[in-house]
Amino acid sequence: MTPTPVSDGLSDLIRARVRDVPGFPQEGVTFRDITPLLADGTAFSAVIGHLADVFSGAVDAVAGIEARGFLLAAPLASVLGCSLLTVRKAGKLPPPVLSADYQLEYGSASIEIPADALRPGARVAVLDDVLATGGTAAAACALLERAGATITGLGFLLELGELGGRDRLPGRELHTLVTY
Numbered sequence: 541m542t543p544t545p546v547s548d549g550l551s552d553l554i555r556a557r558v559r560d561v562p563g564f565p566q567e568g569v570t571f572r573d574i575t576p577l578l579a580d581g582t583a584f585s586a587v588i589g590h591l592a593d594v595f596s597g598a599v600d601a602v603a604g605i606e607a608r609g610f611l612l613a614a615p616l617a618s619v620l621g622c623s624l625l626t627v628r629k630a631g632k633l634p635p636p637v638l639s640a641d642y643q644l645e646y647g648s649a650s651i652e653i654p655a656d657a658l659r660p661g662a663r664v665a666v667l668d669d670v671l672a673t674g675g676t677a678a679a680a681c682a683l684l685e686r687a688g689a690t691i692t693g694l695g696f697l698l699e700l701g702e703l704g705g706r707d708r709l710p711g712r713e714l715h716t717l718v719t720y
């Protein structure tokens with residue numbers, strides 16, 4: 541993949557458009573709300589353009605993690621002209637599925653993909669809005685690898701550094717646009 545530094549302008553724009561909400565969804569958590577960024581077409585296009593530069597020519601599929609990961613993965617797959625794969629919360633997909641359980645910063649959950657989602661060796665980029673504890677992304681990578689994927693790298697709009705998500709993803713190529 542192309543090493544693609546995030547420009548100061550893009551980094552500043554993202555920070556300006558992310559709203560911090562202390563105490564949501566529970567005491568002790570500061571929620572990073574990306575909806576103002578999504579509402580700014582210039583900022584959102586710049587984010588997708590940056591991710592396209594990072595993953596251009598390096599992937600066969602982009603996997604987005606439900607729900608907010610879809611918001612990045614779908615436009616990115618469209619720009620790259622590659623497959624879009626949706627990694628869904630449990631119970632949404634018809635069988636046969638592959639599943640993985642994981643812990644969140646505020647709860648636990650399961651994700652699923654269709655059992656025949658990928659051809660063996662497919663090069664996959666995993667996309668999500670936030671890297672927090674890394675549990676979701678680690679589970680998604682494990683699940684996709686069970687389905688035959690080669691994980692090219694992971695892309696995140698935001699990384700919450702103090703939650704140590706990187707440590708759950710050793711040896712993975714991580715691309716985060718802004719770190720808090």
Ligand SMILES: O=P(O)(O)OC[C@H]1O[C@H](OP(=O)(O)OP(=O)(O)O)[C@H](O)[C@@H]1O
Nearest residue numbers: 606607608644645671672673674675676
């Ligand atoms: O690094 P982690 O600690 O695993 O947390 C990151 C995940 O948490 C959020 O999803 P959430 O499960 O809140 O779902 P949503 O996208 O449907 O809002 C976020 O969109 C990531 O998927």
Ligand SMILES: Nc1ncnc2[nH]cnc12
Nearest residue numbers: 570571572573645670672
């Ligand atoms: N603090 C946070 N803000 C937004 N999304 C999150 N996903 C996990 N932790 C989060």
